[in-house]
Every structure is written in structure tokens, then in C-alpha cells.
Amino acid sequence: MxxxxxxxxxxxxxxxxxxxxxxxxxxxxxxxxxxxxxxxxxxxxxxxxxxxxxxxxxxxxxxxxxxxxxxxxxxxxxxxxxxxxxxxxxxxxxxxxxxxxxxxxxxxxxxxxxxxxxxxxxxxxxxxxxxxxxxxxxxxxxxxxxxxxxxxxxxxxxxxxxxxxxxxxxxxxxxxxxxxxxxxxxxxxxxxxxxxxxxxxxxxxTKGATHGLLAEVYLTLGEYDKAKEHADLVINSGLYSLMPEYSDNFQPKNGVTPDNNNESVFELQWVSPPQGQHWYYTNTHQAYLAAASKLTGVGDGWATFIPCLDFIRAYEEGDLRRQPTIMEKGNFYPELVTKEGGFLVENALTNNYAGYRKYVVGSPEEWPSVNFMNTDVNTHIMRYAEVLLIRAEAILGTATSTTDAIALGDINKVRARAGLPALTEITLDDILQERRMELAIESGDRWFDLARIDRAKAIEILSNTDRAYLADRNDPESGSADGGRFVVPKESDFLxxxxxxxxxxxxxxxxxxxxxxxxx
CATH class of the missing domain: 1.25.40.390 (Serine Threonine Protein Phosphatase 5, Tetratricopeptide repeat)
Known part of the structure; x- marks a missing residue:
């Protein structure tokens, strides 16, 4: 140290x-x-x-x-x-x-x-x-x-x-x-x-945040009964619920902040800088995730992090989380670049990469606290949706699959909001998929999920994950003929x-x- x-x-x-x-x-x-x-x-x-x-x-x-x-x-x-x-x-x-x-x-x-x-x-x-x-x-x-x-x-x-x-x-x-x-x-x-x-x-x-974190800790350790016990305490408290729309957790709407809503179990709490200051202890996600400076209006928006092909292809058809999470050709966002009537994602962006929509709140015209390299929108550490998925996995435990009514109810609540059909039986793969699409770009959950499951299974998943992005499709130097970037991790890579x-x-x-x- x-x-x-x-x-x-x-x-x-x-x-x-x-x-x-x-x-x-x-x-x-x-x-x-x-x-x-x-x-x-x-x-x-x-x-x-x-x-x-x-x-x-x-x-x-x-x-x-x-x-x-x-x-x-x-x-x-x-x-x-x-x-x-x-x-x-x-x-x-x-x-x-x-x-x-x-x-x-x-x-x-x-x-x-x-x-x-x-x-x-x-x-x-x-x-x-x-x-x-x-x-x-x-x-x-x-x-x-x-x-x-x-x-x-x-x-x-x-x-x-x-x-x-x-x-x-x-x-x-x-x-x-x-x-x-x-x-x-x-x-x-x-x-x-x-x-x-x-x-x-x-x-x-709060107590709920503590029990939610304990549920995740015990899930990580494979102590499924205790994970369920603590997830039950959060769910049965009646204090939390899913927001009507997925985007309600990340995007200000009609002047209302998405922070600390009914779905929030715990968030990092960011604040606007004092008047006249640009650099402060605020959320910089928009600066690195926004795919064009036009979106922020303050000189950042660098697409430092962009969706890779594997993540884009992982969406099920009809998943309503897709457009609030990533920006693709043809998407229209009336709530962004409002001074021009909205933002249409066109070829200039998508020839090279897709962009992230999540945590992009727009310019000062859309959210007054936006400044260069910062917004005051909170970072999610745990949402109620994750607690539901933790309990579903805790009920599954080490079984190959489950038709348990509570587990199905939990995962299907998350899927219903995403506009996806209900499952009648679930496996670990189903839960990992749902967690990936629900919790992307929030608190590292996808990596921690892969690091805690069976190591051989994790290596197989990661070895077959295409890390390329759109521009790689026509770049023979990037990897395989279709532009794929595949990397096989070693045991030592998991720390x-x-x-x-x-x-x-x-x-x-x-x-x-x-x-x-x-x-x-």
C-alpha cells in the first residue's frame, strides 16, 4: 500500500x-x-x-x-x-x-x-x-x-x-x-x-442498500441461501419498484432528475460544481460515452468508450433497452440537441462505431447542470432490477435450470419492462444474458459475473466474445476476415x-x- x-x-x-x-x-x-x-x-x-x-x-x-x-x-x-x-x-x-x-x-x-x-x-x-x-x-x-x-x-x-x-x-x-x-x-x-x-x-x-450489497456478496461466494435471504429483505420491504421505462433511470425527463428514484438501491451522489468552476467531483461519464460533441454542446463527447460488436449482437429482437443504451444508424432522439429539433444518428457516426446513449443527458439546453467534463447525474451501484435478478439466480443455485415461480417472476418482471416475452424455464445462461443487457456500463457487473462463475465456462464465453467495433468490419488488420477481434484470456487475467x-x-x-x- x-x-x-x-x-x-x-x-x-x-x-x-x-x-x-x-x-x-x-x-x-x-x-x-x-x-x-x-x-x-x-x-x-x-x-x-x-x-x-x-x-x-x-x-x-x-x-x-x-x-x-x-x-x-x-x-x-x-x-x-x-x-x-x-x-x-x-x-x-x-x-x-x-x-x-x-x-x-x-x-x-x-x-x-x-x-x-x-x-x-x-x-x-x-x-x-x-x-x-x-x-x-x-x-x-x-x-x-x-x-x-x-x-x-x-x-x-x-x-x-x-x-x-x-x-x-x-x-x-x-x-x-x-x-x-x-x-x-x-x-x-x-x-x-x-x-x-x-x-x-x-x-x-440505507438498510435496503446494505442488504442488497450483502445479497451480491453472498451470490459471489456461492452462498445462495444467504443471497436469497438478503434479496428477500430488499424485495419484501415494499420500498422499491421498477421504474416504468428503462430510460427513467438514466435520463432527465421533463426537468425531473432520474436520481434516487424508486428503483434506486444505491447510487454515487454527484453534484454540480460551484459557480464558475469547470473541474469538480462530478460524473464524467457523458464526456467519454457520448459519441459526438454535438450531443453535449460543451466541447466533450469523445466516444472514448464505444459498444463492441458482441454486445450489440447480444440484444434480443424487440428489446426496448437497446435504443436507451446504444446509438445506431437511424435512431432518433427528440430529447437531445433540442435546439435543432432532435438528434438523428446518421452515417457520419455509424460508419466507424455505434455510440452509447446511457448516461448521456445532453447539452445545457436539455439539462442545465451540464458542464465540460461533468454532469450531476448519479452513477448506479445497485438498482432494484439487479436485486430481482440476484434472487432469481440464488433460487437457481447450482441447478441446471429452474421453473420456480418466484425466480421466473423476478426475471420476467425485468424482461417485461424490456418488452421481451416471458420465460417458462431459466438457466444460468438466461440470467447472465439478462444481467448483461440490463446492467451494462453501470458498475462493472458483467466482468464480475464472468469472474465468479465456473472458470472454464467464463474462459469459453470470453474467448468467443467479438471485441471489434463497426469500423473493424472493413479493416483486415483488425483480426479475422470479417473484422472480429477475439482474445483468449489466461487464468491470471481474472485479477x-x-x-x-x-x-x-x-x-x-x-x-x-x-x-x-x-x-x-
């Missing part, structure tokens, strides 16, 4: 946002320190607000999108993205490094919040708010470690701010210990967090290398992982 890096993160001013009309509203930073703040409930809740955006920024900017490239949903020719396309990710890869460091920033922020709750909260802070804040810290730390362990395998467990000193020896800990930490912390967070928050705190972690900058500073990270002492 880069000890100096993390130590520096803890020296940052932790307070960055305030609780008034919204818990993410920007607060003045020049008068706040950890020693003179945290005197009442509002100030205590303010301390946790930064956890929802700032430390996640570099994770969200490109790293999480690169996971869809790794899985064969997307493609990109920028050198560090192309490494993901070719299963040739080097330890010096910029986006792997940024993702790793960003996730440890989340852990540092979480540990700082946990320390504040324990040691710096004033006497006026109520027990209830202390418990909520502790629950937030545990939830966020668990979420960060869940990404780390699935992506990099063994990494250091840091759960105490005293572990961050420059003279502290930091080693990797065993994967099973990381999962023990995740399950332990989420179980406690589920007891501490509220069922729901006030409107002013909408978007903060990314630890960043070289981290192992250079701390060579102990190259040693074998060691057990973690939970009793110290």
Missing part, C-alpha cells in the same frame, strides 16, 4: 458538504476542522456526505468503464483502455492505478468517519445519528473492499486510522479475511442504518495486477498474503 499517499488523504479536510436542502449542498471549507466541527447532528451528518462522491471520483471516471471493456461490452483504442481489450493490462496502467487508489481513498474517508463518530463527536450529537454515521462508514468501506477483492484479489485490510502512519508495515491480507471483514461490517451496518432517510438526506445508504506505483513504494505487496488478526 502507498502509505504516504493514504497518510496524505487523511490530512485532507474531511468536511466538504452540508445538510440543508440537500446533504450534498456545498459548504464553506475555510472555517472547518475536525476539532471544531461535529458539535450537533447536522454537523455529524455533514461529515459523511463526502463519502458519496469525492473519493469515488477516479474510480468512476474511467476505471469502472474499463471493466466493461474487459468483459467485452465495450471497446476503446486509447492505449490504457486497449490493454483491457487485449487482456494485457500492465501494472503501470493509468486507470487501474486510479481505480485502486480511489477505492483506498474511500476506505480512508470511511475510517476517518468511524474515528470521528468514536472520538470527536460532541455531546449534542444524538446516539441515533452516531449510529447512522457509523453505519455509513461501515457500508462504504465494505463496498470499496468488495470492489478491491474482486478486482485485485488480496489487498491490505485497513480498518484503523492508526494503520496509516508512515512507519507502519502494510501487507496484503488473505481474500477470505477480506470477505470476513465485508460480511461483518455489512451485518453491523444493517443494524445501524435507517430504513429510509428524510428528503433532505435522500440518497444516503488485475496491483499498481506498480504502489508496489514500488511498498514491495511487501508483492509477497504472499497473510492472515488478518481480527482481535488486535
Amino acid at each position: 502507498n502509505k504516504n499517499k493514504i497518510f496524505g488523504i487523511l490530512m485532507l479536510l474531511f468536511i466538504t458538504t452540508a445538510c440543508s436542502d440537500s446533504f450534498l449542498e456545498i459548504a464553506p471549507e475555510d472555517r472547518l476542522t475536525t476539532d471544531n466541527y461535529y458539535n450537533d447532528d447536522t454537523q455529524m451528518l455533514t461529515g459523511g456526505a463526502s463519502l458519496y462522491n469525492r473519493p469515488w471520483f477516479l474510480f468512476n471516471e474511467k476505471f469502472v468503464l474499463c471493466l466493461d471493456v474487459y468483459a467485452g461490452n465495450a471497446s476503446g483504442d486509447y492505449v490504457d483502455i486497449a490493454q483491457f481489450n487485449k487482456f494485457a493490462v500492465f501494472a503501470a496502467n493509468q486507470f487501474t492505478t486510479e481505480g485502486y487508489q480511489s477505492l483506498f481513498s474511500v476506505i480512508a474517508y470511511s475510517n476517518s468517519l468511524l474515528d470521528i463518530v468514536e472520538n470527536k463527536a460532541g455531546p449534542a450529537v444524538t446516539t441515533e445519528v452516531k449510529e447512522w454515521s457509523r453505519g455509513e462508514g461501515l457500508f462504504m468501506r465494505s463496498l470499496a473492499y468488495f470492489y478491491l477483492v474482486r478486482t485485485f484479489g488480496a489487498v491490505p485490510i485497513l480498518e484503523d486510522i492508526n494503520q496509516y502512519g508512515t512507519d507502519v508495515v502494510v501487507r496484503k491480507n488473505n481474500v477470505e479475511d477480506i470477505y470476513t471483514l465485508i460480511k461483518r461490517d455489512l451485518a453491523e451496518a444493517a443494524q445501524l442504518l435507517p430504513i429510509k432517510w428524510s428528503d433532505a438526506n435522500l440518497g444516503r445508504a 488485475l495486477p496491483l499498481p506498480q506505483v504502489e508496489t514500488d513504494i511498498n514491495p511487501l505487496l508483492l509477497d504472499e498474503a497473510v492472515p488478518y488478526d481480527f482481535n488486535k
Whole structure:
């Protein structure tokens, strides 16, 4: 672990946002320190607000999108993205490094919040708010470690701010210990967090978010009964439902934000920059996914990530998710480029590539908070649709197929919204297909799905995934005669290398992982 890096993160001013009309509203930073703040409930809740955006920024900017490239949903020719396309990710890869460091920033922020709750909260802070804040810290730390362990395998467990000193020896800990930490912390967070928050705190972690994450953790570990148990708690709570249309989750409509709607279980919470600022801790997805600068009107829209042929061909006929997810020749979007009456996708775009529609909210004419390299639309970590699919898979378990009524009901609710016919029997392939089309370009789910299933099956799927994009069809240098790009992964490709900058500073990270002492 880069000890100096993390130590520096803890020296940052932790307070960055305030609780008034919204818990993410920007607060003045020049008068706040950890020693003179945290005197009442509002100030205590303010301390946790930064956890929802700032430390996640570099994770969200490109790293999480690169996971869809790794899985064969997307493609990109920028050198560090192309490494993901070719299963040739080097330890010096910029986006792997940024993702790793960003996730440890989340852990540092979480540990700082946990320390504040324990040691710096004033006497006026109520027990209830202390418990909520502790629950937030545990939830966020668990979420960060869940990404780390699935992506990099063994990494250091840091759960105490005293572990961050420059003279502290930091080693990797065993994967099973990381999962023990995740399950332990989420179980406690589920007891501490509220069922729901006030409107002013909408978007903060809840019991439902915790149980949803636990369901995904247990699914990853193949503990299907527990995965179903936690998915049941989310579904049976009655607090969540599918939005009428798939696009309701990603596109502002009639001036209404898609954020934190009835389908949202947990999202990263992005905010607009202060007046006059362009660079801020906001969502940059539109800049890299939009296929033309005309769509954004602010100088970005670079098609850095584009759909690959395998993903395009994976759509079933009539799937209503297709046009809200990808842009293809002939598609018309009246809600974009409204000053010209809408946007028609023509040959100029599709001769070379299809584009992504998902997370593209348009220009300032369509959504006033749009700025160069940022929007304030949230990033989905988990939606209710995914919880339904988790329960369906948990019911299937290790069986070849199932006709269980609950499992069928869950997957068919997702398919019905997509305009697809109901299934009468489901297999793992059916669930993986549905998850791929439902959750693409959200939180790396396709890659994590392939990494957790039978390894031989995953290698077969990935080996037959065409990573080409449209321009490759007429490019004999790209691969096969029809322009295909096929790459066979190795066993070692299922974990990314630890960043070289981290192992250079701390060579102990190259040693074998060691057990973690939970009793110290």
C-alpha cells in the first residue's frame, strides 16, 4: 500500500458538504476542522456526505468503464483502455492505478468517519445519528473492499486510522479475511442504518442498500441461501419498484432528475460544481460515452468508450433497452440537441462505431447542470432490477435450470419492462444474458459475473466474445476476415495486477498474503 499517499488523504479536510436542502449542498471549507466541527447532528451528518462522491471520483471516471471493456461490452483504442481489450493490462496502467487508489481513498474517508463518530463527536450529537454515521462508514468501506477483492484479489485490510502512519508495515491480507471483514461490517451496518432517510438526506445508504450489497456478496461466494435471504429483505420491504421505462433511470425527463428514484438501491451522489468552476467531483461519464460533441454542446463527447460488436449482437429482437443504451444508424432522439429539433444518428457516426446513449443527458439546453467534463447525474451501484435478478439466480443455485415461480417472476418482471416475452424455464445462461443487457456500463457487473462463475465456462464465453467495433468490419488488420477481434484470456487475467506505483513504494505487496488478526 502507498502509505504516504493514504497518510496524505487523511490530512485532507474531511468536511466538504452540508445538510440543508440537500446533504450534498456545498459548504464553506475555510472555517472547518475536525476539532471544531461535529458539535450537533447536522454537523455529524455533514461529515459523511463526502463519502458519496469525492473519493469515488477516479474510480468512476474511467476505471469502472474499463471493466466493461474487459468483459467485452465495450471497446476503446486509447492505449490504457486497449490493454483491457487485449487482456494485457500492465501494472503501470493509468486507470487501474486510479481505480485502486480511489477505492483506498474511500476506505480512508470511511475510517476517518468511524474515528470521528468514536472520538470527536460532541455531546449534542444524538446516539441515533452516531449510529447512522457509523453505519455509513461501515457500508462504504465494505463496498470499496468488495470492489478491491474482486478486482485485485488480496489487498491490505485497513480498518484503523492508526494503520496509516508512515512507519507502519502494510501487507496484503488473505481474500477470505477480506470477505470476513465485508460480511461483518455489512451485518453491523444493517443494524445501524435507517430504513429510509428524510428528503433532505435522500440518497444516503440505507438498510435496503446494505442488504442488497450483502445479497451480491453472498451470490459471489456461492452462498445462495444467504443471497436469497438478503434479496428477500430488499424485495419484501415494499420500498422499491421498477421504474416504468428503462430510460427513467438514466435520463432527465421533463426537468425531473432520474436520481434516487424508486428503483434506486444505491447510487454515487454527484453534484454540480460551484459557480464558475469547470473541474469538480462530478460524473464524467457523458464526456467519454457520448459519441459526438454535438450531443453535449460543451466541447466533450469523445466516444472514448464505444459498444463492441458482441454486445450489440447480444440484444434480443424487440428489446426496448437497446435504443436507451446504444446509438445506431437511424435512431432518433427528440430529447437531445433540442435546439435543432432532435438528434438523428446518421452515417457520419455509424460508419466507424455505434455510440452509447446511457448516461448521456445532453447539452445545457436539455439539462442545465451540464458542464465540460461533468454532469450531476448519479452513477448506479445497485438498482432494484439487479436485486430481482440476484434472487432469481440464488433460487437457481447450482441447478441446471429452474421453473420456480418466484425466480421466473423476478426475471420476467425485468424482461417485461424490456418488452421481451416471458420465460417458462431459466438457466444460468438466461440470467447472465439478462444481467448483461440490463446492467451494462453501470458498475462493472458483467466482468464480475464472468469472474465468479465456473472458470472454464467464463474462459469459453470470453474467448468467443467479438471485441471489434463497426469500423473493424472493413479493416483486415483488425483480426479475422470479417473484422472480429477475439482474445483468449489466461487464468491470471481474472485479477488485475496491483499498481506498480504502489508496489514500488511498498514491495511487501508483492509477497504472499497473510492472515488478518481480527482481535488486535
